Amino acid sequence: MARIVFGCVLERHPGLKLLIHHGGSMIPHFSGRVGPGWDQLGSRTPDHQSEDVTGHPLTKRPLDYFRMFYADTALFGAPHALRCALEFFGPDRVLFGSDSPYDPEKGPGYIRSGIADLVAMDLTDAERAAVFSGNVRRLTGSRLPAPAATR
Secondary structure, eight states, X not given: OHHHHHTTHHHHOTTOOOEEHHHHTTHHHHHHHHHHHHHTTTTTOOGGGGGGTXXXXXXXXXXXXXXXXXXXXXXXXXXXXXXXXXXXXXXXXXXXXOOTTOSXXXXXXXXXXXXXXXXXXXXXXXXXXXXXXXXXXXXXXXXXXXXXXXX
């Protein structure tokens, strides 16, 4: 994610849609550290090493580029982690994911826990429906009817 941000990929292609697994990795959890930390990138770099941290200039804070990614909900029954991802990215940039069939039950356990976590979250019905299916439908341009559970 950092290489994409600091390589100016999102600066050059702001409409690019990238889905990051497991709630957006560690960025939402460390946003308080990496935000201010990356804001000062290069400020303490010796002149003879400045090429190591310079490149195409970013027009936003690095943290704002990280918020441009999308994340999934494959967090395996860790509602605190899901809450963090939803707060960081917003419910319009989180898509339901399960990592199925890689749980001990070969699929249904992670799906069941993911659904339970989302149902228990303090989300509006519209936000929950967006995470369950609306966001992926919007991103893919799907015209199929929404599943009955999210209508």
